[in-house]
Amino acid sequence: MEGIIGYGACIPRNRIKVEEIAKVWGADAPSYRKGLLVEEKSVPSPDQDTITMSVEATKNALKRAGINPKDIGAVYIGSESHPYAVKPSGTVLAEAIGATPEVHTSDFEFACKAGTEGMFVALGLVKAGLIKYGLAVGADTSQGAPGDALEYTAAAGAAAYIFGREKIVAEVLETYSYTTDTPDFWRREYQYYPQHGGRFTGDPAYFRHITGAAKGIMEKAGLKPSDLQYVIFHQPNGKFPFRVGEMLGFAKEQIEPGWLVNKLGNTYSGSSPLGLTATLDISKPGDLVLIVSYGSGAGSDAFILKVTERINEVRDLAPKTRELLGKKVKYLEYGTYAKFRHKIRKAE
Amino acid sequence: MREVAVVGVGMNKWGELWEKSLRQIFTEAALLALDDAGVDKIDSLYVGCMSSGLFVGQEHISSLLADYLGQAHVPAARVESACASGGLALRLGWIEVASGLSDIVLVGGVEKMTDVNGNEATYALGTAADQEYECFHGITFPGLYALIARAHMEKYGTTREQLAMVAVKNHANGSLNPLAQYPFKVSVEAVLGSVMVADPLRILDCSPITDGAAALVLCPVELAKKRKKPIVKIIGSGTATDTIALGSRREITWIESTYQAAKRAYAMAGKKPEDIDVVEVHDCFTIAEICVMEALGLVEKGKGGRAVEDGLTSLQGKIPINTSGGLKAKGHPVGATGVAQAIEIVKQLRDDAGPRQVKGARVGLTQNMGGSGGSSVVHIFERG
Numbered sequence: 001m002e003g004i005i006g007y008g009a010c011i012p013r014n015r016i017k018v019e020e021i022a023k024v025w026g027a028d029a030p031s032y033r034k035g036l037l038v039e040e041k042s043v044p045s046p047d048q049d050t051i052t053m054s055v056e057a058t059k060n061a062l063k064r065a066g067i068n069p070k071d072i073g074a075v076y077i078g079s080e081s082h083p084y085a086v087k088p089s090g091t092v093l094a095e096a097i098g099a100t101p102e103v104h105t106s107d108f109e110f111a112c113k114a115g116t117e118g119m120f121v122a123l124g125l126v127k128a129g130l131i132k133y134g135l136a137v138g139a140d141t142s143q144g145a146p147g148d149a150l151e152y153t154a155a156a157g158a159a160a161y162i163f164g165r166e167k168i169v170a171e172v173l174e175t176y177s178y179t180t181d182t183p184d185f186w187r188r189e190y191q192y193y194p195q196h197g198g199r200f201t202g203d204p205a206y207f208r209h210i211t212g213a214a215k216g217i218m219e220k221a222g223l224k225p226s227d228l229q230y231v232i233f234h235q236p237n238g239k240f241p242f243r244v245g246e247m248l249g250f251a252k253e254q255i256e257p258g259w260l261v262n263k264l265g266n267t268y269s270g271s272s273p274l275g276l277t278a279t280l281d282i283s284k285p286g287d288l289v290l291i292v293s294y295g296s297g298a299g300s301d302a303f304i305l306k307v308t309e310r311i312n313e314v315r316d317l318a319p320k321t322r323e324l325l326g327k328k329v330k331y332l333e334y335g336t337y338a339k340f341r342h343k344i345r346k347a348e
Numbered sequence: 349m350r351e352v353a354v355v356g357v358g359m360n361k362w363g364e365l366w367e368k369s370l371r372q373i374f375t376e377a378a379l380l381a382l383d384d385a386g387v388d389k390i391d392s393l394y395v396g397c398m399s400s401g402l403f404v405g406q407e408h409i410s411s412l413l414a415d416y417l418g419q420a421h422v423p424a425a426r427v428e429s430a431c432a433s434g435g436l437a438l439r440l441g442w443i444e445v446a447s448g449l450s451d452i453v454l455v456g457g458v459e460k461m462t463d464v465n466g467n468e469a470t471y472a473l474g475t476a477a478d479q480e481y482e483c484f485h486g487i488t489f490p491g492l493y494a495l496i497a498r499a500h501m502e503k504y505g506t507t508r509e510q511l512a513m514v515a516v517k518n519h520a521n522g523s524l525n526p527l528a529q530y531p532f533k534v535s536v537e538a539v540l541g542s543v544m545v546a547d548p549l550r551i552l553d554c555s556p557i558t559d560g561a562a563a564l565v566l567c568p569v570e571l572a573k574k575r576k577k578p579i580v581k582i583i584g585s586g587t588a589t590d591t592i593a594l595g596s597r598r599e600i601t602w603i604e605s606t607y608q609a610a611k612r613a614y615a616m617a618g619k620k621p622e623d624i625d626v627v628e629v630h631d632c633f634t635i636a637e638i639c640v641m642e643a644l645g646l647v648e649k650g651k652g653g654r655a656v657e658d659g660l661t662s663l664q665g666k667i668p669i670n671t672s673g674g675l676k677a678k679g680h681p682v683g684a685t686g687v688a689q690a691i692e693i694v695k696q697l698r699d700d701a702g703p704r705q706v707k708g709a710r711v712g713l714t715q716n717m718g719g720s721g722g723s724s725v726v727h728i729f730e731r732g
Contacts, residue, residue, distance in 0.1 A: 031543045198465050204366050 002127045003171035003305065005067070006162040006314065008060025009277040010053045010139075011264065011324040014043040016337045018152055024334045025147045032152050037238020041265025043332055044141045044156040046340050050079045051089045053158035053270075054137040055096045060318035061135070061160040062097065064169070072099040072162070073131025074122050076106050078114025078269045080187070080194075081141045093137065104131070111185055112234055113295025114138060115269040119161055120301050123172055126163045134163045140268035145193035146343055153237055155265025159273035159321075169314055170280060170289065170305040176217035178209050178300045185296030196296075205298050206236065210244045213300035214292050221304050225249040228304075229287040232275035234294035235261035257282050258291075263325055278321035283307040349446040353572035353732065354580045355565050356385025357691040362560035362679035363529045370404050370460040371416045377561035377684075378417050378456050385565035386575065391450035393417075393424040394441045396433035396457035397683035402472035404460050413456070430476030431632060433457065434562065434686025435716025435725030439585050442727075445566045452571075456563035457684035469557050473682070476719040478593035490554060490633070492594050492720045494546035497635035500601045501548070506638065506653035508548055512539035513656045514634035515552050515676050521663055522673020524704040529558050529679030553634040558679030562688035569732065579732030580697045584617030585725075586610060592722030605724035606643035606715055613713070614645075617728040621645040624728070625709040626696045627667060628689035630717035631674040640715055641669065644726070663704060671696060671704045686716035686725060697731040 017040045022029035033039060044053070054077050062069060075094040082089045090105035104125075108114040115138015122134030139158030144150030163172075184205035187194035197205075210233055218224060225231070231254050233241040238261050245255045258275030267274055272293040279289055287307040294300050319327075338344045358380025365373055374395070382388060393414050401407045410424035427437040434457030441455035461469055474483045477492060500506045516536055522528040539552040572579050588608035594600055614620060621644060629644070631637035638652030646667055647655040655661060661669035672678050672692035675685060693712035695701045709731075716725045 028543055199364060200366060200462070203364070 001168060001171055002123060002163060002165050003168035004161050005133070005164040005167050005169055006061040006065025007169065007277050007280055008057045008064065008160045008318050009274055009321040009324055010056035010060070010158040011321070012042045012044045012048055012156050013328045014045060014330050014332050014340065015040045016043050016332045016334070020334050021152055036152060037262055038153055038265060039262050041153055041155040042157055042267070043337055043340055048156065049083045049141055050077065050081050050139045051083060051092045053156065054089065054093045054139045054160065057137055057139065057158040057160035058093060058097055058135060061162050063318040064314040065162045067133060067162070067164070069098040072103060072133045072135050074104045074125050074134040075099055076108055076118030076122055076136045078108035078110070078116070078118040078136065078138045079140050080109055080111055080114060080268055081143065082107055082109070110299065111296035112236070112268045112271055113293040113299055113301055115159065115273045116291070116293035116301035119273070119303070120175060120177065123163045123175070126165060132164065136161050136163070138269040138273040140270050142266065142268040143193050143341070148193070150194065150196065153266040155267050157264060157267035157270040157274050159270050159277045161273065167310060168308050169310045170307050172303055173306050174217055174221040174304040176213055176220055176302040178213035178216055180209070180298060182298035184298055201296065205296060206234070206240055206294050207244055207247065209298050209300040210234065210292050210294050211247055213302040214248050214290065217290070217302040217304055223288070223304065227288060228254065228290050230254055230257055230279045230283065230289045232258035232272050232279055232289070232291040234272045234292070235259065235275060236266045238262050260321070260325060274321060280307065280311065281315060281320040281322065283311055285309045285311060350448055351569035352442050352445045352566055352582045353569045354582065354690065354694045354729070355567050355572050355575065356381040356383070356387070357564045357694050358382070358384055359527055359562045359688055359691055361527045362558050362681060364462045365559035366462065368559070370400060370406060370409070370458060371412060373460065373559060374413050374456055374458040374561040375416050378454060378563040381454065381563035381565050387452055387565060390419055390422055390452045390454045392422055392444060393419065393454045393456070394427055394437040395424070396427045396435070396437035396686055397459060398428060398430055398433050399472045399475065400460070402475070404463050429723045430718030431630065431682045432686055432716045432718035432723045432725050433683040434688070435714065435727070436587060436686070436723070438686060438690055438727060439587055439725055441566050442582050442585050445568060451567055453566045454563060455566060455687060456561060457687035458561040459681035459683040460559050461557045461681060462559050481593045481595065489720070490546040490549055493633040493635055494549045495594065496600055496639065496720070497548055500635060500638065503601055504650035504653065508540065509536055510653035510657050511548070511553055511634040511638070512536045514631060514637045515539050517656065517662050518631060518670045518674035518676040521671050521704055522677025524702070525673045525678060528673040528677050529556060530677050531673070549633055549635070555632045555675035555680035558681040560679055560681035560684050562684045562691055564687060564690060564694065578698045580694045581730050581732045582727055583730045584613035584619065584728030586612030586616065587723070587725045588612070589723050590721055592719050594720045601639060602649070603639050603643040603717070603721040603724065605721050606640055606717060606726065609724040609726040610644045610715070613726040613728050619711060619728055624667065624711050624713045626671060626693060626706045626712045627669045628672060628692050629669055629674070629715045630685070631670060631676050632680060634676070636717070637669065637674070640717070644713070644715060663706070668706050671701065671706060686714070689714040689716055690727060693729050697729055
């Protein structure tokens with residue numbers, strides 16, 4: 001039996017409201033609020049990046065797992081905002097938590113699903129018996145071009161998962177991946193901001209892949225939507241997860257515990273993994289949970305988890321996700337936000 | 349000149365057809381039209397298409413589409429008159445059959461607009477306006493029609509609600525058309541509360557960006573009579589031009605090209621506005637439908653808004669307009685629009701329009717328009 005033995009989240013304290021962004025661009029804030037179902041998004045501080053957030057989320061995961069970091073055999077970070085184009089993020093994380101040098105490290109990139117990609121591989125290595133514990137983090141300080149629709153949602157956050165065979169918090173019952181060549185969103189080498197295909201990112205991209213993966217895994221597991229207590233879908237905006245849930249036959253109540261996007265924004269590689277940390281925070285032993293990520297380009301990874309008795313022992317060992325979301329929140333004006341996100345730079 | 353009949357029509361569902369290419373959507377519609385006509389060989393092809401070059405990077409589509417339809421070597425021509433390309437293609441096909449040059453002519457229209465982003469689509473559409481005198485100064489089509497709307501409101505007291513009622517009516521009709529891109533109803537409140545595009549026009553005043561094709565088959569009436577099916581004749585065809593720059597017109601609320609084209613079509617058909625049972629007009633924006641009603645002589649100048657409010661143009665009204673849902677709900681793949689309008693009228697006159705059928709319709713009219721009225725094409729059809 002393999003599964004999650006520890007999980008942790010990291011959410012920056014800075015926020016910017018949709019109105020503040022709309023004001024600068026002369027856009028209609030109420031229609032963005034209504035259209036995206038997003039009120040505000042997280043913004044990383046100048047000293048926060050994918051690596052520092054990965055470290056923080058991992059420390060929280062280690063508190064819950066209660067293991068010796070030396071026993072972690074693989075460290076993976078999935079992100080589309082690795083601070084370096086060449087030089088791994090994972091090595092810094094592995095060093096920071098004391099997992100080096102006997103550890104396999106790799107950085108993943110697959111738009112918004114790089115986090116679950118790392119989880120998929122870490123779980124696989126544990127299952128194969130090659131390593132004792134495997135760590136996977138989904139983290140991003142995602143970028144939206146100034147004035148682009150993405151700017152209203154592109155946020156920052158990280159979620160970390162440690163997989164193992166003992167002291168399991170949530171057993172992985174089934175996995176499934178659904179992948180095609182669908183170019184809905186991309187950022188080329190040397191480009192600072194991503195480009196996207198507008199409405200093309202909907203039906204042929206997000207909805208096709210998520211429904212494909214969700215149906216595939218439920219069929220494989222012999223389960224139907226009503227058998228599951230909770231479901232987490234990738235959250236590029238507030239509306240998409242509910243719409244895809246409705247398409248698949250899930251009720252709003254099954255989605256809501258992991259639905260953070262209205263106050264958090266889209267944390268890209270951290271999006272569905274953070275939805276899962278929030279859901280585990282409120283899960284009871286025996287609950288069945290489905291998570292389906294989505295990454296442009298395009299693909300979805302799906303996991304069906306069964307929460308164990310151990311959830312009650314570890315839940316309070318680290319900050320809960322919704323506590324982090326509401327803690328010491330600081331609202332930024334657009335100017336400060338622009339500086340923090342390096343949209344404007346001081347003269348040299 | 350010979351009398352000309354429409355003997356086949358073909359159209360598939362319009363929308364964001366990301367899984368299909370331009371040649372595929374055209375070929376599907378054309379094959380449906382050929383099947384409906386019961387022919388497998390054509391004498392020539394006209395295809396209306398405004399801007400395949402800017403939308404999908406493909407020109408020379410007359411030959412391309414003839415080839416993909418399995419009709420290589422036939423004469424084929426692409427026709428461009430901005431958003432009136434489809435209507436003008438129909439006119440040229442009609443001339444070819446009427447003149448006796450050809451017997452079986454396929455007239456199609458196609459546009460694949462969603463392969464580019466919104467800015468690129470706006471740019472491509474903007475090329476139908478006067479680049480030097482309009483576009484270079486920053487205006488786009490919603491802006492031009494907003495100027496018309498504002499002027500119409502000032503001059504005639506047309507209200508913001510009346511504009512919204514055009515969209516409400518066309519969506520109500522479109523909800524009965526399974527081929528429409530947006531087959532759902534909207535309310536006046538929804539239109540008034542939708543996103544502002546160019547004051548006073550909001551997003552629900554504007555026709556959408558659409559992928560789609562439409563095709564029909566023309567032949568001499570004598571030949572059509574050999575088939576045991578209802579005959580729909582083209583009894584009037586008129587086209588006219590105007591300045592393509594809105595600012596050069598004497599009166600921006602009056603679409604002179606539509607007036608002139610209609611005058612010619614009415615004269616040829618021997619019909620008057622009151623003889624028309626069902627109409628398809630170019631409602632690229634809600635205000636356009638109001639101006640066009642006036643230019644076609646269906647209502648008095650300045651009374652378009654009031655007529656919509658009074659229900660004159662609804663499906664149950666005296667003169668139903670845009671039973672298909674219009675450009676607003678059915679979609680507006682620019683080059684295909686003029687052909688699809690003719691298809692709707694043919695269906696109506698064949699008594700084949702299902703839940704949106706206008707009872708006893710015998711005479712129908714289509715009005716297709718390029719840009720802000722720089723060109724207009726009007727056709728009048730009659731059940732034979």
